[in-house]
Amino acid sequence: MQKAAILNASDVSKFYKEFCALDGVTLEIRQGEIASIIGPNGAGKTTLINVLTGLLRPTAGKVYFKGQDISGIGPQKITKLGLARSFQLLHIFPEFTALEFVKIAIISRQGKGIHLFSSIDKDKEVKEESEEILHMFGLYEKRDVLSKNLPQGDKKLLDIASALALHPEIILLDEPTSGVSTSEKNRIMEILLSASERTGIKSIVLVEHDMDIVFSFSHRIIAIHHGKVLADSTPAELEKNDEVVCTVMGQKECFKTFSSLLSGSREGSKRK
Amino acid sequence: MAFKAQLTGKIMFGIVVGVILFLFPKIASQHFSLVMLGFFASAIAVLGFNLLFGYTGLLSIGHSLFFAVGAYTVAFSMRSSIFSMELILLITLLVSGLIAALVGAICVRYTDIHFSILTFAFAMLLYSFIVKFYYVTGGDDGLRVLMPHLLGFNHSAVPKMQFLMETYYYYALIVACLATWAMWRIVTSYFGLSLKAIRDNPVKAEYLGINISRYRWFAFIISGMYTALGGALLVPVIGHVDPTLSHWFQSGQFILMTVLGGFTYFLGPILGSLVFTYLQDTLMSVFQYWRFFFGALLAFVVIVAPGGIMGGIDSLQKKKKGGV
Amino acid sequence: MITDIVVVLGSALFYSATVFLVAAGLQVVYGVQKVVNLACGSFFVLGAYTGSTFVKVAQDLGLHPILSFLPLIVAGFSLFFVGLIVERGLLNFVYKQNAHFQFLLTFAIALMLDDVIKFIWGHAPRVVSGVYTAYGRIDLFGAAIPGYNLVVILSSCIIAVLIGYMFSRTRFGKIVRAAAENRYMANALGVNMNVVFAKVFTMGTVLGTLGGALVIPSRAAMPDMGWELMMMSFAVITIGGLGTMKGAFFGSLLVGIIRSIAIFTFPKVELLVVYVVVIGVLSFRPQGLFVKMD
Numbered sequence: 001m002q003k004a005a006i007l008n009a010s011d012v013s014k015f016y017k018e019f020c021a022l023d024g025v026t027l028e029i030r031q032g033e034i035a036s037i038i039g040p041n042g043a044g045k046t047t048l049i050n051v052l053t054g055l056l057r058p059t060a061g062k063v064y065f066k067g068q069d070i071s072g073i074g075p076q077k078i079t080k081l082g083l084a085r086s087f088q089l090l091h092i093f094p095e096f097t098a099l100e101f102v103k104i105a106i107i108s109r110q111g112k113g114i115h116l117f118s119s120i121d122k123d124k125e126v127k128e129e130s131e132e133i134l135h136m137f138g139l140y141e142k143r144d145v146l147s148k149n150l151p152q153g154d155k156k157l158l159d160i161a162s163a164l165a166l167h168p169e170i171i172l173l174d175e176p177t178s179g180v181s182t183s184e185k186n187r188i189m190e191i192l193l194s195a196s197e198r199t200g201i202k203s204i205v206l207v208e209h210d211m212d213i214v215f216s217f218s219h220r221i222i223a224i225h226h227g228k229v230l231a232d233s234t235p236a237e238l239e240k241n242d243e244v245v246c247t248v249m250g251q252k253e254c255f256k257t258f259s260s261l262l263s264g265s266r267e268g269s270k271r272k
Numbered sequence: 273m274a275f276k277a278q279l280t281g282k283i284m285f286g287i288v289v290g291v292i293l294f295l296f297p298k299i300a301s302q303h304f305s306l307v308m309l310g311f312f313a314s315a316i317a318v319l320g321f322n323l324l325f326g327y328t329g330l331l332s333i334g335h336s337l338f339f340a341v342g343a344y345t346v347a348f349s350m351r352s353s354i355f356s357m358e359l360i361l362l363i364t365l366l367v368s369g370l371i372a373a374l375v376g377a378i379c380v381r382y383t384d385i386h387f388s389i390l391t392f393a394f395a396m397l398l399y400s401f402i403v404k405f406y407y408v409t410g411g412d413d414g415l416r417v418l419m420p421h422l423l424g425f426n427h428s429a430v431p432k433m434q435f436l437m438e439t440y441y442y443y444a445l446i447v448a449c450l451a452t453w454a455m456w457r458i459v460t461s462y463f464g465l466s467l468k469a470i471r472d473n474p475v476k477a478e479y480l481g482i483n484i485s486r487y488r489w490f491a492f493i494i495s496g497m498y499t500a501l502g503g504a505l506l507v508p509v510i511g512h513v514d515p516t517l518s519h520w521f522q523s524g525q526f527i528l529m530t531v532l533g534g535f536t537y538f539l540g541p542i543l544g545s546l547v548f549t550y551l552q553d554t555l556m557s558v559f560q561y562w563r564f565f566f567g568a569l570l571a572f573v574v575i576v577a578p579g580g581i582m583g584g585i586d587s588l589q590k591k592k593k594g595g596v
Numbered sequence: 597m598i599t600d601i602v603v604v605l606g607s608a609l610f611y612s613a614t615v616f617l618v619a620a621g622l623q624v625v626y627g628v629q630k631v632v633n634l635a636c637g638s639f640f641v642l643g644a645y646t647g648s649t650f651v652k653v654a655q656d657l658g659l660h661p662i663l664s665f666l667p668l669i670v671a672g673f674s675l676f677f678v679g680l681i682v683e684r685g686l687l688n689f690v691y692k693q694n695a696h697f698q699f700l701l702t703f704a705i706a707l708m709l710d711d712v713i714k715f716i717w718g719h720a721p722r723v724v725s726g727v728y729t730a731y732g733r734i735d736l737f738g739a740a741i742p743g744y745n746l747v748v749i750l751s752s753c754i755i756a757v758l759i760g761y762m763f764s765r766t767r768f769g770k771i772v773r774a775a776a777e778n779r780y781m782a783n784a785l786g787v788n789m790n791v792v793f794a795k796v797f798t799m800g801t802v803l804g805t806l807g808g809a810l811v812i813p814s815r816a817a818m819p820d821m822g823w824e825l826m827m828m829s830f831a832v833i834t835i836g837g838l839g840t841m842k843g844a845f846f847g848s849l850l851v852g853i854i855r856s857i858a859i860f861t862f863p864k865v866e867l868l869v870v871y872v873v874v875i876g877v878l879s880f881r882p883q884g885l886f887v888k889m890d
Binding site for chain 2: 632634686689690693695696697699700701703704705706707708709710711712714715823824827830831834838864867868871874875878882
């Protein structure tokens with residue numbers, strides 16, 4: 001039974017002069033699923049995210065969100081349509097406190113951004129919701145700390161938290177656990193999943209390098225290499241795909257290593 | 273609580289400042305009171321400038337455009353037999369708002385260098401028009417402007433100095449206070465926070481659904497209106513208008529005032545314009561090449577103390593508390 | 597008809613030659629240091645005044661008017677030390693700060709230079725007489741083109757060729773190009789960025805002062821002569837594209853021609869006409885006509 005596709009790319013290519021970043025990418029993200037995009041560095045993952053989120057216009061092909069053509073419409077418009085995104089490289093508001101960081105997302109969602117004379121401090125509703133979100137991400141105690149002074153992992157969480165505060169239908173996370181210690185990674189994923197549930201997110205797309213995370217949490221894995229889709233299948237099917245495993249993992253004894261990783265983590269599979 | 277003490281301290285300080293401002297014409301000499309009037313006008317002008325620079329991250333080096341627009345609106349209104357200052361100020365806001373909307377629509381689509389260059393171009397274009405079309409504008413010599421009617425009263429019978437010290441001083445003070453309060457409301461509003469987001473990270477702001485071009489445009493319009501208001505308020509004091517009001521050197525003064533006071537603080541530009549206005553007054557009478565001094569001052573602040581005076585005070589306070 | 601075109605072209609190319617020098621100075625500095633030098637107009641004025649002084653001295657010493665362009669060129673080059681002082685003494689300290697502040701510093705330098713010029717030479721315009729006419733006029737298709745204009749156009753072309761040669765063939769040119777592309781990489785490879793920055797800024801300064809000096813025989817040196825040229829130079833680098841020499845060259849040609857046509861048809865608004873074109877270019881190709889988009 002196929003669920004409805006919420007976001008899909010149809011034969012998308014992206015060229016930078018002669019360099020081909022994406023080559024005929026076709027994929028679908030369905031409602032209610034967690035999809036991971038994997039691939040070696042330079043495979044085109046971030047370019048793909050940029051195209052899927054309307055920041056870049058594809059050279060060929062189209063991107064559809066909820067049936068609407070969103071190719072290159074720009075991040076502002078697509079956010080209003082119900083899509084949110086976090087960044088691989090840190091994208092924060094350095095001079096904002098953690099609380100303000102979440103507040104601005106909520107304010108934007110509520111369309112209040114244009115109010116010239118209403119004071120933010122007096123808005124209890126926004127304050128309460130912001131504090132709730134900060135609690136979810138374990139950042140409540142640091143709510144008055146300036147973003148630029150937060151540790152790396154917290155900055156990442158804040159980026160994700162503000163994206164979630166938009167109550168999007170689908171969220172795309174570009175390497176949410178990179179730059180964070182291994183013990184922290186699972187914590188971030190748990191927070192992410194529970195927060196997503198509470199804010200009513202229907203689908204999650206992850207770009208990830210950490211195969212443990214990928215295989216534990218995803219319903220589907222899309223492997224990208226040299227701008228092409230190598231495979232698009234469930235984790236179980238993917239482990240049988242030697243080509244993908246070896247290309248993406250780049251190891252000689254990849255199948256064996258990989259398979260042991262898989263059997264080890266499948267016990268505690270966290271996806272729903 | 274420490275916070276409450278801080279707040280009380282600020283309120284006390286505000287009251288003291290308020291009293292001083294109120295009593296100023298009674299206690300200080302005529303000359304200095306006149307200088308205060310210049311301060312009120314430029315304070316409003318730089319509040320507008322810094323909305324764009326400090327809060328939105330757009331550096332306009334042509335804000336003198338609006339200063340001149342405000343000033344010449346007063347001149348032309350008086351020539352068209354509109355004498356009521358309130359009406360003139362309203363017309364100034366409307367005219368400058370319109371011009372800012374048009375100019376802004378072109379400029380805000382670009383950032384950084386292109387934005388700055390375009391603002392510079394518009395200001396100097398106006399300057400050259402004022403000079404070239406002298407039969408309308410009075411050219412280099414400018415136009416003389418008589419005293420408008422405040423709140424319906426015609427003060428032309430009163431000697432000018434006396435008028436300025438008594439009635440106009442308080443008029444300007446009230447306008448300045450209202451303008452400052454309004455700007456405070458704006459920067460602490462949802463709009464203000466959105467502007468700061470655009471300043472700090474336009475890409476992330478877009479991904480939060482903020483329409484950065486439109487918000488920048490609104491900020492540009494408000495900013496232009498404020499600077500024009502400042503220009504309009506200054507005209508009755510100096511009694512005439514001339515093209516130098518639109519010259520890039522005037523823009524430079526606004527920038528210096530803002531950076532000198534501290535562009536990351538709300539009160540920074542106001543403090544900067546106070547210091548600058550008095551410095552200018554003192555230096556102009558003593559030193560012919562005071563522009564050099566101001567250039568050097570700007571260079572000094574940029575290189576050594578980009579946080580301005582308020583930034584300096586802040587770091588001194590931090591050192592006292594033993595902080596970073 | 598042909599006469600008109602030649603007249604317009606003659607004055608256009610003369611203006612283009614002047615603007616090119618200033619714009620080239622801007623491009624070279626922007627390309628490497630990523631700073632738009634707001635003091636370019638002041639360097640131009642400085643060059644003009646210095647040129648006028650050098651020519652006067654030369655004339656007093658009995659130099660034949662036709663050789664007058666020599667003291668002008670010497671004047672332009674001799675001001676290199678100003679660029680050096682400005683770069684090492686001031687700009688050097690703000691490279692690590694954000695772009696707005698670097699820009700503001702050049703603004704401050706412009707303010708200071710303006711008063712320095714007034715201090716040395718006063719407010720009154722300075723005219724250099726006898727030089728312009730010494731070159732006579734050349735008859736071209738019925739139009740009388742001042743000989744001096746051709747000298748300046750030729751000089752500018754030579755300089756353009758020299759710059760082009762320098763960037764593509766010499767070792768220094770290659771280092772500068774590398775530094776422009778990626779200063780950190782160049783630094784890591786052992787290039788002394790301080791030296792490169794100093795040399796490049798000095799070069800930019802000299803281009804500006806040369807432009808001012810060369811213009812002197814055709815007009816009076818005035819304190820206010822800089823800003824209009826500054827605006828035209830900005831128009832050139834915006835139309836041509838930031839950081840490219842080709843952009844400076846063809847942009848100057850375009851601006852010179854547009855301006856001359858405007859003066860010929862709708863005088864007083866030539867500045868506006870040029871900027872309408874600037875806005876037009878920005879709307880369709882914001883990166884400029886000669887810069888490739890990635």
